[in-house]
Amino acid sequence: MKGLTDIPGLLVGHATDRQAVTGCTAILCPDGATAGVDIRGSATGSLQTDVLTPLHLNEKIHGLCLAGGSAFGLEAASGVVRFLESKGHGFPTGAGVVPLVPAAILYDLGVARKGVRPGREMGFAAAEAATSDAVAEGCVGAGTGATVGKLYGMAQAMKSGIGSATVWLDGPYAGIRVAALAAVNAFGDVRDPESGHILAGARVSPQSGQFADMAFQLKRGARGGFRNENTTLVAVATNARLSKIEANKLAQFASIGVARTISPVWTTSDGDITFALSLGAERADLTAIGIAASEAVSAAILRSVRLAESLPGIPGLR
Secondary structure: OOHHHHOOOOEEEEEEEOOOOEEEEEEEEEEEEEEEEEEOOOOOOEEOHHHHOOOOOOOEEEEEEEEOOHHHHHHHHHHHHHHHHHOOOOEEEOOEEEOOOOEEEOOOOOOOOOOOOOOHHHHHHHHHOOEOOOOOOEOOHHHOOOEEOOOOOHHHOEEOOEEEEEEEOOHHHOOOEEEEEEEEEOOOEEEOOOOOOEEEOOEOOOOOOOEOOHHHHHHOOOOOOOOOOEEEEEEEEEEEOOOHHHHHHHHHHHHHHHHHHEEOOOOOOEOOEEEEEEEEEEOOOHHHHHHHHHHHHHHHHHHHHHOOOOEOOEOOOO
16 A cells, blocks of 8 residues: 555655754646645635635646645745646646645644744655655654644644555445545544544643543643644545545545544644545546545544654654
């Protein structure tokens, strides 16, 4: 399993600054992809998400850029655009191609080196590194500075990163696949939806390995050191052919996987966005594809914490 690159026509690349603890991720679809979006966060940071609405006349996009750096990181998208232009990929116009690259950011400024954020050069580097190889996971790209479980602040949080997973359909839809990539910087805990157990999240003290259970504590009136600086970014893709309306519905289905795995989810302290991409010619039932999408997203989120390495003072499961 390669993750998101199991979908033919998709390339994924990361640019990672481990010393500064930030980075960005480029998801390229050079020949174009029908796309949609589902925005559940209360404080999102994004560019060109209007291109993904069914009312927008452009049918296809040519890439996505996910970045750390909060609003500063949106600059990385211009690097992805420049790279695609240099390769001749984009929406054709009389004056040349114009690549369409929606972007979204997460807040990693609390752990990143002050003043270092993903910019145009990093975005170009991520796009230049994009391949159809298995997606690199863990503390890379946009997930380099990602953390989860921030009810009591960073001292009791845990490390997260990027995860990617694929689900194959069967029966009459054999050959259809749905893959997801998640950069998880959630306010809440990450739970295994099968067991209900917390895998990574807020701890009862900086020295403890015991989880506080954020949902339980919040219902009891707990208040801590958290702020509105959290985001889970998801990209889900399929090799099934979807219309733009269907791609937006697929993004909604995919968001169910976020809700199954993060607790609490879509809070007033989160800026969550899910993108959906369709590349291919085969048709399949949208609900069946949506079920697979939610499963792929859940698996990608679990991998994002299982493969995350520790930072000083912020433990990771890897």
